[in-house]
Amino acid sequence: MVGLGYVGLPLAVELSKQYSVIGLDLNESKINSFKKGHDPNEEISDEVLARASIDYTNQSAELKKCSFIIVAVPTPIDNDLKPDLLLVKAASKLVGENLSQGTIVVFESTVYPGVTEDICQPIIEQASGLKCGSEWKIGYSPERVNPGDKKHTIDKIVKVVSGMDKETLESVAEVYGSFTNVHKAPNIKTAEAAKVIENIQRDLNIALMNELSLIFEKLEIKTKDVIAAASTKWNFHPYRPGLVGGHCIGVDPYYLTFRAKELDYDPEVILAGRSLNDHMPIIVANRIIDKLKEKGIEKPKVYVMGLTFKEDVKDFRNSKAKDVIEALKKSGATVIGWDPLLDDDTIEKEFGVRNIHPKDLHNTDAYVILAPHNEIRKITIHDIIDKIHNGVIFDLAGVIKQSDILANDITYLTL
Ligand SMILES: NC(=O)c1ccc[n+]([C@@H]2O[C@H](COP(=O)([O-])OP(=O)(O)OC[C@H]3O[C@@H](n4cnc5c(N)ncnc54)[C@H](O)[C@@H]3O)[C@@H](O)[C@H]2O)c1
Known part of the structure; x- marks a missing residue:
């Protein structure tokens, strides 16, 4: 091997x-x-x-x-x-x-x-x-x-x-x-193509769900509810919106598009999905910042949890959490982070933030869950709710029960 x-x-x-x-x-x-x-x-x-x-x-x-x-x-x-x-x-x-x-x-x-x-x-x-x-x-x-x-x-x-x-x-x-x-x-060649299209299919389906979630946000309806309803049809595939990081789904499509271009074919559909998925971290950061600005918070303190590229995996290569953090910082936010699967040095070096456990967290303006590791799911909203005042919770995968958000001054966002 x-x-x-x-x-x-x-x-x-x-x-x-x-x-x-x-x-x-x-x-x-x-x-x-x-x-x-x-x-x-x-x-x-x-x-x-x-x-x-x-x-x-x-x-x-x-x-x-x-x-x-x-x-x-x-x-x-x-x-x-x-x-x-x-x-x-x-x-x-x-x-x-x-x-x-x-x-x-x-x-x-x-x-x-x-x-x-x-x-x-x-x-x-x-x-x-x-x-x-x-x-x-x-x-x-x-x-x-x-x-x-x-x-x-x-x-x-x-x-x-x-x-x-x-x-x-x-x-x-x-x-x-x-x-x-x-x-x-x-x-x-068939076996090589089979692998690459498995990941292209996932990438494009997630891109489609990301686009739909952006439309539904404007329509003020919840993507999760729409997917739950549509999923009752026998041939609907219940993909979810999200950040496409890691070194497979977000990378492999470029292998086929490269070869397609060498063969004088412009793979527009595949690249459109890639482009939207690559842009999602900025969209996520902007939604958080815009909501905080609406609440009059111009220089927010943002706490980002779950930094690896997906839940319950230690791999942080090409994690889109990095792009979300950079975009938040560019907008003037102070960002701190936490990932129970990574050590302090890795978090500081790779993501440019201090690693702070929720129990050591003091007041924050926004609470962001990206990769919802098991340990993160165990932290209930009650553990953090009194640390956010007039702020925002961004729950990418929708793991928090919205009924648990008791304080009226907290705005809940998800994709
Ligand atoms: N990780 C996944 O989920 C996954 C799933 C399916 C396919 N793949 C594909 O499998 C391949 C490997 O991915 P991975 O996630 O296992 O990578 P990885 O980075 O986890 O492991 C690759 C290993 O190869 C070693 N290595 C590099 N060059 C070497 C060389 N010349 N001789 C000996 N060892 C060498 C590295 O030190 C590293 O330990 C990639 O093409 C990836 O796209 C990955």
Whole structure:
């Protein structure tokens, strides 16, 4: 396994029940943590990790011992919103330099159709001096794991598998089929496209709900109530409005739109959804600030809770909480924060705010819940209500019971 992150580690743990697994990650501190029995992402519990028999290493030469190599390294975007393939290319080179004859290499990283065969394969061929097809084989199997989701675990998610030929497809299907059901895609590009459209569909549906929530706000009706009513139709999909952060849903669409543009197609619909979702943090901040101004509060103190990119997950990469905080500060607000899943230093460094537990919180003008982690849900409105005077509660996901807001001078906002 190359890359032991949110994707690679759970997969290595699952495969180690049937196969002898070497777990390679270039991050030495991660390797040391695994060796001590702890997953720094806390996706895998110490008990489960203790039972998994994985040889952790940061030495790429260990790959020479492997007959099946899975690559799960990050595939971010750059500042121009274009695919940044540096890590996947570097991993391909490293695999090539340590490739043994007869090995099957399977990519799991989310990419656009063509990356595996047209970009990674030639790099591996060049670095190894071995010809793909006759001396080694290539496949692709996208990952669908949903960090923080304890229901849809890796052994319950159908795995799309693909290979460069029938024989490779069967071998890839056998490995993944050892722990879950597989769907055999007809070729590698189809499997690559399948993953990317799963996330595009989510992104666009959330964008649609965001747009609807902005319209409903003007109409003075509650989005949640409209969705509840519409959901009684058998073919209505109850998506919710929200901030699209993280490094999958908000990133992957740009992989396909990049390729589409290379092919002279302008993917207007996908990009319209992206644009609205990227703009939502500013819309959220403005709603809070405008409401506070209406109440005569020009230089408010705002308390923002739940800073990671989604509830009950420690991952804060591309968290839109950062953009909300920046927009609030730009409007003249003093912002403090709290995230029970992050430490003080991370919060200060990544979000530019002090981490203050609600019990240590004194008066504030606005109380904002972004990612409603379990621990945040446990804090009832009664714990904070006397700390807000004539202020605003912004409850992005609508987790607070509005009937609990007893004080008339508090304005409740949600999407
Ligand atoms: N996290 C998710 O929810 C999720 C879900 C489905 C698909 N994906 C996709 O899976 C891929 C991996 O995502 P992730 O969330 O696991 O990333 P991650 O950042 O959690 O983990 C990637 C790991 O790869 C390591 N790494 C980077 N380059 C390496 C190299 N050359 N050799 C060895 N190790 C290397 C890093 O140190 C890191 O530990 C991405 O393409 C992502 O889009 C992620």
